[in-house]
Amino acid sequence: MNEENLPNPNRRDFIKKASVIAGIAVAPGIVLHSVSQAKSPDEAVSNKIRWGLLIDTTKCAEDCNVCVQACNTEHGLTGHDRPATDPQWIRKIGLKDKMTGKTYSLPVMCQHCEHPPCADVCPTGASFKRADGIVLVDKHICIGCRYCMMACPYKARSFVHETLEDQKSYSPRGKGTVESCTLCTHQVDNGQQPACADACSNKAIIFGNLNDENSEIAQTLKTVSSAALRPNLELNPSVRYQGL
Amino acid sequence: MMKPVVYSQLEGKKLGFYGLLALLGSLILIGLGAAYYMEHQGHWVTGMNNQIVWGMPHIFAIFLILAASGVLNIASIGSVFKKPIYKPLGRLSGLLAITLLVGGLCVLVLDLGHPDRLIVAMTHYNFKSIFAWNVILYSGFMGIVGIYLWWMMERQMQKYYPIAGFVAFIWRLMLTTGTGSIFGFLVAREAYDTAILAPLFIAMSLALGLAVFLLVLIATYKWTERPLGEVILQRLNNLLGVFVGVVFYFVLAYHLTNLYITENHGIESFVLLNGGIFTITFWVGQILIGNILPLLNIYVFDFGKTTVGIVVSSLLIIFGGFAQLFVIIIGGQSYPLEMFPGMTVTESSFFDAAARHLYEPSLWEILLGLGGVAFAIFITILAMRLLQFLPKSLADVDVDPHAKKV
Numbered sequence: 001m002n003e004e005n006l007p008n009p010n011r012r013d014f015i016k017k018a019s020v021i022a023g024i025a026v027a028p029g030i031v032l033h034s035v036s037q038a039k040s041p042d043e044a045v046s047n048k049i050r051w052g053l054l055i056d057t058t059k060c061a062e063d064c065n066v067c068v069q070a071c072n073t074e075h076g077l078t079g080h081d082r083p084a085t086d087p088q089w090i091r092k093i094g095l096k097d098k099m100t101g102k103t104y105s106l107p108v109m110c111q112h113c114e115h116p117p118c119a120d121v122c123p124t125g126a127s128f129k130r131a132d133g134i135v136l137v138d139k140h141i142c143i144g145c146r147y148c149m150m151a152c153p154y155k156a157r158s159f160v161h162e163t164l165e166d167q168k169s170y171s172p173r174g175k176g177t178v179e180s181c182t183l184c185t186h187q188v189d190n191g192q193q194p195a196c197a198d199a200c201s202n203k204a205i206i207f208g209n210l211n212d213e214n215s216e217i218a219q220t221l222k223t224v225s226s227a228a229l230r231p232n233l234e235l236n237p238s239v240r241y242q243g244l
Numbered sequence: 245m246m247k248p249v250v251y252s253q254l255e256g257k258k259l260g261f262y263g264l265l266a267l268l269g270s271l272i273l274i275g276l277g278a279a280y281y282m283e284h285q286g287h288w289v290t291g292m293n294n295q296i297v298w299g300m301p302h303i304f305a306i307f308l309i310l311a312a313s314g315v316l317n318i319a320s321i322g323s324v325f326k327k328p329i330y331k332p333l334g335r336l337s338g339l340l341a342i343t344l345l346v347g348g349l350c351v352l353v354l355d356l357g358h359p360d361r362l363i364v365a366m367t368h369y370n371f372k373s374i375f376a377w378n379v380i381l382y383s384g385f386m387g388i389v390g391i392y393l394w395w396m397m398e399r400q401m402q403k404y405y406p407i408a409g410f411v412a413f414i415w416r417l418m419l420t421t422g423t424g425s426i427f428g429f430l431v432a433r434e435a436y437d438t439a440i441l442a443p444l445f446i447a448m449s450l451a452l453g454l455a456v457f458l459l460v461l462i463a464t465y466k467w468t469e470r471p472l473g474e475v476i477l478q479r480l481n482n483l484l485g486v487f488v489g490v491v492f493y494f495v496l497a498y499h500l501t502n503l504y505i506t507e508n509h510g511i512e513s514f515v516l517l518n519g520g521i522f523t524i525t526f527w528v529g530q531i532l533i534g535n536i537l538p539l540l541n542i543y544v545f546d547f548g549k550t551t552v553g554i555v556v557s558s559l560l561i562i563f564g565g566f567a568q569l570f571v572i573i574i575g576g577q578s579y580p581l582e583m584f585p586g587m588t589v590t591e592s593s594f595f596d597a598a599a600r601h602l603y604e605p606s607l608w609e610i611l612l613g614l615g616g617v618a619f620a621i622f623i624t625i626l627a628m629r630l631l632q633f634l635p636k637s638l639a640d641v642d643v644d645p646h647a648k649k650v
Contacts, residue, residue, distance in 0.1 A: 068593075083593065084293035084602075094591030095584055103590070108583075117431060123375035124368040141364050144357015146297040147375050153432035155581050155594065159297060159357065161288035175286055176357025229583055233431055 050133040051183055052210040052238035053197065054217050054226060055106055059204035062105040065092055070199030071109075074184060075171040080162060087158035089181045090196060095244075104244060107196065107205070110135055110156040110181035111229060111237030118148035118157065127178075133210075133238050134183045142177040149178060153230050154237075156180050210238060247642055249332045251397075251632035254468060254625070261625075268622040275615010278608040279354035287357065290609050294594070295601035296577045301355035303569045304613025307452065308348030308620060309382075309423055310445060310565070313416040314453020316341035316389065318480075319396075320416075323409030329476060329643050332635040333461070334409075338393040339633050340457060340624060341416075342386055347620025349382060351613055374425045381419045388412045397632065420446045427572065434511040435576030440501070444494040451487035452565045454480065455558035460624070462555055464634060472551075473640035481554050485542035488561060492535045495568075507585075514579045515571060519600065522575035525567045534564010574603055 071077065071090045079086035090109040096102070116135045118127040126142035129135050137148075149157045157180040164175055170186040173179055184194035188207075192198075197207040208217030226240040254261065282290055292299040318337035322330035353359050369376045392412045395405035424445030430436040458480055465472040499516065502508040513519075515526055538557045541548035548557055578600045580589075589597040628634060635642070 080288070082288060084295060084595070085288040086294075088294070088594050091592055091594040091596070093584075093589060093594075093596055095587040096590050098586055098588055104587075105591075108596075119370075120372050121375060121429070122370055123373045123379060124364055125370040126368075141361070141368050142358065143361045143365050145375065146357070147373075147426075149294070149297040150577070151430055151432055153581065154583060155295075155596070158294050159287060161293070162286040176283070178357070 045130050045132040047131040048211060050210040050238060051188060052217060054206040054220055054240050054242060056204045056242040057104050057106045058243040059202040060105045061202060062094065066199045066201065067107050067196035067205060068092055070195040074195035076166060076168045085161040087160065087179060106241060108154060111154050111239040112183060114236035117151040117153060121147045121151040134185055136182055137178055139172060139174040139177050144176040146178060153233055250636045251335065251634060252636050253632055254629045256629045260467065265622065265625060268618040271618035272615050272622060275612050275618065278611035282608050283359065289606060291603050291605045296574060296603040298573055298577065299603060300605040300609035301351050301612050302573055303566060304616055305348045305352040306423065306569055307565060308344045308616060310420065310449040311452045311456045312341050312344035312348060313420045314449030315344060315457045316412060316416050317450055317453055318457055320409060320413040323406045324413045329479065332638060332643055334396055335393065335633040337457065338389050338396065339627055340460060341389050343620045343624040345382060345386060346623065347616040350619055351616035354612055374422055374429050378422045381422045385415055385419050388415050417446065420449045432581060433576055434508060434582060435579055440494060440498050444498060447490040447494050448565060451491050451561055454484050454487055455561040458554055458558045462551060471637045471639035473638055473643060475640045475644045476638050477551065477554060478549065481542055484557060485539060488535055488538050510582065511579050515575060519575060522571055522578060526571045529567025530564050530571055533560050534567055577601060578603065
């Protein structure tokens with residue numbers, strides 16, 4: 001048999017096969033790693049973690065609405081074609097600098113303040129901040145007074161004005177109660193990231209633990225200039241904006 | 245030496261008495277029906293939305309709560325400030341303080357997204373919330389004024405009633421401070437976030453409470469044909485003018501302060517110049533009808549000193565009070581949040597780019613509010629029918645030790 005008749009091991013094929021095998025071998029490890037990072041259902045959230053978002057306005061495209069749609073789909077936020085009363089947990093905002101004329105585009109959602117005014121004013125304590133910094137509404141003790149909506153400096157909350165149907169079991173809502181971005185706790189508690197950050201193809205939304213100095217969000221915040229919205233209120237929100 | 249004051253119940257035998265109760269009862273039922281409709285359908289059937297989260301029910305509720313704390317002032321002048329001429333009015337004053345508050349709270353509760361969770365509001369307290377404090381202040385007010393009335397009306401306890409009167413007076417100041425602070429503590433919105441709202445609300449409560457008191461007093465004495473003398477009416481009328489002046493002073497201080505501070509020029513030009521319905525309501529409803537006309541009527545025109553003139557002044561002040569609450573509550577929310585200083589919002593699906601947020605009050609909200617007013621009057625009348633709240637005579641000779649003998 002001469003050398004020419006030997007089956008010629010195709011390098012491309014080899015690399016393909018090797019990658020698939022490697023992928024199969026490594027993937028469970030990655031999944032297990034993320035699961036091991038996730039907290040178990042009976043484990044309390046810890047204040048060692050502070051979840052946050054860094055939004056890069058320079059990467060946020062003006063005509064893109066993907067994060068908003070992802071949020072709506074994730075939480076089953078369906079409208080009734082009544083924009084004034086339909087819920088919106090995230091909205092896209094277009095801005096123009098009055099002096100320079102420079103334009104910006106950015107998503108605005110609950111800013112998950114360290115000192116949330118919504119939780120301060122809530123008479124029953126339904127609005128509260130989790131130990132890991134996520135600001136939530138306890139739908140069971142919210143009486144629907146809407147004082148938190150009066151108090152939110154970012155207009156980030158919606159009141160459920162209608163009877164609800166087809167709710168997502170992992171994101172329960174309640175007619176006559178107030179709601180807002182939950183930072184997708186159901187995802188975050190499973191070691192995943194919020195739907196908006198997941199959906200953004202421009203990688204304009206970085207999600208992570210602000211307290212972990214090795215996290216991408218903390219590393220980026222160290223190197224780029226970023227700002228909180230309405231910083232004069234000293235609420236220290238967990239959502240920061242880059243390039244604004 | 246003054247004659248002892250003789251109190252008696254309403255006789256309640258006339259057709260008009262039952263007619264009035266039937267009318268009020270119908271309004272209460274309509275209000276309850278409106279509340280049920282709003283709860284059943286969800287709040288989208290109201291004019292309120294995610295921009296204007298508090299609407300007409302809150303205007304009615306806060307009006308009634310302010311009037312409730314203010315109306316107690318009449319009793320306070322008698323028992324705390326020791327003015328004997330006001331003492332016969334103390335019982336009616338205390339009664340109205342409770343009934344108006346009950347009416348206001350009913351409206352507030354029935355507008356909640358979950359009125360069925362009232363018990364949650366009574367059992368879960370966040371003590372950093374001024375709203376939670378108000379729940380305590382309102383319940384405490386009813387309890388204290390209840391004791392005040394009991395000691396005032398029970399012969400054996402009468403020696404103690406000035407103590408209750410003093411506590412009630414302090415409590416009512418705290419209560420209205422609490423009501424004003426609901427807005428005063430809101431850092432998010434430019435129209436609020438100021439301590440002056442607390443004394444402004446106290447001043448408003450004094451004027452509105454007295455206006456409501458005068459209307460109830462005059463109507464009751466006219467319809468039950470009891471004598472009501474000039475001395476008491478003119479005293480109260482004069483006091484009404486003073487209170488309107490005090491309200492005007494606080495409004496002036498609020499706006500002048502804001503006008504001095506550049507960052508507040510936006511909200512000021514919104515209210516004073518280019519806020520559309522809010523600017524009109526401010527100048528015509530609040531200032532002209534609520535302040536200037538009553539002041540002219542009380543202090544300049546002779547007509548203002550007649551009984552009809554006093555009724556007109558009171559109605560103008562009540563109208564002006566509603567206008568003022570409309571400007572404060574709705575106007576304060578209509579002015580968009582200034583989230584991006586130095587920037588113009590060019591686009592938003594959540595109305596951030598709007599020059600002002602729109603609100604069209606729905607009939608349901610107004611019916612709920614009117615139902616609350618009707619309920620307050622209804623229980624006032626029932627109480628007057630059951631217990632001795634009204635002096636048989638408020639003629640000058642019966643109330644004024646210095647009155648000329650006829």
